Amino acid sequence: MQTQHLYFLKTYYLQSITNPASFQAEKINNLFYTFNIAAAAMLLLVIFLVIYISIKYREKKDDTGEPKQMHGNKKIEALMIGVPMLLLAYFFYETIHVEKQIAPPVNTSQQPDVIITGHQWWWEVEYPGSGVITANEVHLPVGKHLLMEMRSADVIHDWWVPELGNKMDLIPNVNNYLWLDIKKPGSYIGACSEFCGAEHAWMRINVVAQTQNDFESWLAANASNAMLPQDTITMAGARLFQEKTCSNCHRIQGTAASAMIGPDLTHIGSRKEILTGLMKNNEDNLYKWINHPQEIKPGAHMPDFILDKDSVQAIAYYLNSLK
C-alpha cells in the first residue's frame, strides 16, 4: 500500500536494553550483563562436555563388547546440585537488591508526575496539576525522580521503552506505578508490549526527554488553548471539525470539542508523528488518515467518514495549524 509513508528514519540509533538512558535501565543492564557471563559459562560447559564426550566415547570400529556399566556416583550428583544452587543463590540476592532499587514502594497519596492511560491503540498523557492533556508523544524531564501512574481505559496494555528500563502493565480497574529517572535528553522509542487487539503493532511510544527548562516551557505552551483559526480555510476546517462528528470523540481545548474517546488534538500540529508512529505528521498524512482511517490503520476505533475532498483538506489544514 502506497499510502503508508514510512517515516522512521535511519537516523535513530539502535534502541537496545543494553543502551541504558535511565537509572532503572542501567541497573537492569548491569544485572543482565553479569547474568550473561554466568549463563555463557554454563552453556560453554555443556557444549564442551557434549563435544568432548561425543568425540572421546564414540563407538570405535573394531571395538566390540560392552563398556563398563556404571550406575551413578553420589559425589558427582552433589556437585550437580551444589554448583547451580550457589549460582542461583547469588542471582536471587541480586534480584531482590535491584528490585528494591528500581521499584521502591509507592506512597499512593503522592501525586504522580504524569498519568498514562492506555487506549486501543493510543496513549493518553496527563500531567496532573498543570492541566495539560496530550497524546502519544510523551514529554518528560531529565534528572527528576518521576512517578508515573499507569491506567487503562479498555484492555491490558504495557508500557515499554527499552532504553528507559522496566515495563509496566496498564490494567483496567488497577492503578500501577512506575519510577523513572531519565539521565540523558533525547528521543526514545518504545512500544506497547502486551497484546491488545488488532492494532497492537501500531501502539508505539515516543518519549521526548527534555532538560528541566525545556520541559517547563513545553508544558506552559501546551497548557494554553488551541490556536484560533486565522484564515478562511482554517475557519472552515474548524467549523467542519465541530460539525462532522469529530468533536464527539476528540478534544481541542478552547473549543466546544471536549470528548476524550480519541486522542487530544489541541496541539496536534506540534507533534512529530501521528498514529503512534505509523506516519509522519504533516498535512498530507493527516489528509490520508481523515479521508480513509480504516485503510491506514485497519481496526482503529475511528470510522470512515463520508466527506468530500475539500472538507477533508480543510480539516487537515486546520489540524496541522494547531501548533
Add this chain to the structure above:
Amino acid sequence: MNKTMMKLVVGTEAMFFVSLIMAFVYMAYNSGFEPYEVSKLDIKTTGIFTLFLFSSSFTFWMAEKKYKNGNIKSLKIWLVITILLGAIFLFGQGKEYIRLINENITLSGSVFGTSFYALTGFHGLHVFIGLIILSIILIMVFVGDFNNSSSNVIGTVGIYWHFVDIVWVFVFTVVYVLPYFTKI
C-alpha cells in the same frame, strides 16, 4: 482399578472446585461484593437443605454396607433414600435460586451474582450428575445386576457421591458461613 480411577477423577474434580472457590474469594476481595446482595442469602433454609445432602452421604454408606452383606433388599431402600435426599437438596437449591432471582440477583446482574451462581451452580450440576448415576445403579439393582456382591461399582460410585458432599462443605462455608459471620 475402578476405584483408583474414580479417586483420580475425584482428584481432578477437586482441583476444579478449588479453582472455582479461589475465583469466588478473589472476586470477593478484589472486585468486592455488594453487602446488600450478600445479605440476601438465606443461611438458615439452605443450612437445613445442607443437612439433607449430608445425611445422603450417610445413607449411601449404609447402602454400601448392606450391599457388602449381600442384603439386596436393604440396598434398594437405602439407595432410594439417598436419591430422595439428594433430590431434596437440589429442590432447595432451586428454591433459593428462584427467591434470589426475584430479589433481582442474577448471573448477569452483578459480580456477586456471577460468582455465586457459577460456584453453586457447578456444584448443583455435580449433584445432578450424581443423581443420574445413582438412578442408573438403582435400575440395575432392580434388574438384578448386583445380585452377587463382588462388583466394586457401588463402592466406586460412593467415592464420587461422598466427594460431592465434601465439596459442599467448602462451598457452603465460603459462600454462606463466612460472609454471615464476617458480614463482608
Add this chain to the structure above:
Amino acid sequence: MKELVEISEPKSPFPGVGVSTDQGLLQWISSVDHKMIGIMYLTVSLFFFIIGGIEALLMRTQLAWPMLHFLGPETYNQFFTMHGTTMIFLVAMPAIFGFSVYFVPLMIGANEMAFPRMNNFSLWITFFGGLLLYFSFLAGGAPDAGWFNYAPLNEKNYSSSPGIDYYAMGLLLAGIGSVTTSINIVVTVLHMRIKGMKLNKLPLFVWMVLVNSFLLIAAFPALNAALAMVLLDRQFHAHFFNTANGGSALLWQHLFWIFGHPEVYIVILPPFGILSEVFQVFSRKPIFGYSFVAASSVAIALLAFGVWVHHMFATGLGITVDSFFAASSMLIGIPTGVKIFNWLATMYGGKIKFTVSMMFAVAFLVEFTIGGLSGIAFSIVPIDWQLTDTYYVVAHLHYVFIGGTVFGLFAGLFYWFPKMSGKMLDEKLGKWFFWLFVIGFNTTFLVQHVLGMIGMPRRVFTYPDLPWYGVLNFISTSGAFLMGASSLVLVYLIYKSIKSGKTAGDDPWDAYTLEWATSSPPELKNFDELPVVHGRRPLYDWKHPGSEDE
C-alpha cells in the same frame, strides 16, 4: 532358571469386531487396541504439525521485512493464536499421548491399557476438540487473543467473532481427552505392571509419564474452570472478566497460568523420559543416577505449581510476591540441570552410537540448555521487566519447545519407529533431515533473542524499519523456510520407509526394555509370557544373565 510369567489376554478390540478380521478403516476408528490408538495419536499430531507449521510460515512471510502487507492485522492475530494453540494442544500433547499409550503397556509388560474403551474415547474427543477449534475459521473468525487468551480482550465487547467461544469449547473437549488419558495411564502403571517391576524399577520413560499424568490431572482443572468462566461471560453475560462491570482482568491470568506453567512442563517431561531411554541404549550404559533423574521429575512437577506468577511479573503485584516466584522459578533450574548432567554422565565412558535418534538427543542437550538459561533470565525479575513480551520470549519458548520437546519427540520417533512399523527409518535421509532441521531451527530463533533485546515486542503483525529489524527478521524467516523444507524431508522419509524400508527385526538397537521383547510390530496380543523382572533393564538382564542392576 528363568521364571516366566504369563501375560493376560487383551479384551477384544471392539465388542462384536473380531480381532483378526481386517475391517479397513472401520477397524482403525473403532479400535480399542492401545497400539492402534497410539499410532492414530501420532498421525493426528503430524497432521496438525503441518497445519501449525504452515501457519508459522505464513506469519514469518508477513514478518520477513518491515511494513509488508501480506497478512492484515486480523488475519495475523488469528494465525499466531491458532499456531500457538495448535502446536501445544494438538501437536505436542497428542504426540506425547501417542508414545505414552503405545509404549507404556509394552514397557511394563502388559497387553493393554487399564480402560481400553476410555482410551479410544480420549483420542476422538481430543481430535474433535481440534476440529471444533479449526471450524472457527469457517464460522466467522478464529480466536484472536493469543494462546493464553488474556482478559478482558477475550470478552465479547473486544472480540466479537465467535472464535473465542470455539477456543473455549475446543480446549474443553481436548482437555477432557487429556485428563482421561492421564487417568488411564496412571491406573495402568499402578495396576498392570509385570511381576517384579516395582515402582523404583520402572523404565524412566514410564516413570516420567506417570509423574506427568499426575501433573496433568492436577493442572487441567484450572484451565477448565477458566474456560467455563469465559464461556459464562460470553454466552450468559456473567461478569468474571468483564472489567467494565467490576470483573477482574488478573483473575484470568492467575487461573490460566496455574494451569499454563505446569502445562509447559507437561510437554517436556515425557520427552525427558524418551531421552533417558535413548541415551542409555545408544551409549550402551545404564542411566547415571537413576534415582536422581527420577526424583528430579517429581521435584519439577511439584515446583511447577508454585511458579505461575513469573508470567505476570510486569502486572505490578509488588516485589514481595515477585521475589517469591523468582525463587521458585530459579529452583526449577536445579532438578533440570541434574537431568542434563546425568545424561552427560550416562554418555561418559560409553560407546556412543550416533544414530539419528541419538543425534537428536545430543543436540537436545545444547538447544534445551539455551532455552533453559533464557528461562532463568526471566526468573530474575528485573531482567524480565525488560524482556517480557518481546521476541526474547518467543526465542525462549521455541528453544524449549522445539529444542526440548520436539527434539525429544524426534529422538523417540527414530528410536521407536522400527517397533511400530517393523521397518527402519532411513538413517541416511534421516541425517539430512537432522542437519536441515537443526540449522533451520537455530537460524530462525537464535536471532530472535537479539530482536527482543533491541525492542521488538511479540505478537506484532508488522514493525517499523528500525536499525537491524529488517535484516534479523529476514534471517529468521529464511530459517523458518529451511525448517519447512526439512519437514518435507521428514514426511517423505516416513512415507518411503513405510513403503520400502529395511525390515527392522524385533530388537534392532539391542535395547534394554520390554517393548523390544516382542515382534515388530507387536501382535494384537503383545506378549504371551515374559521373565519376571529383577532390574531396571529387564531385557538387558535377560540377554546377560547374572548381571542384574541394583
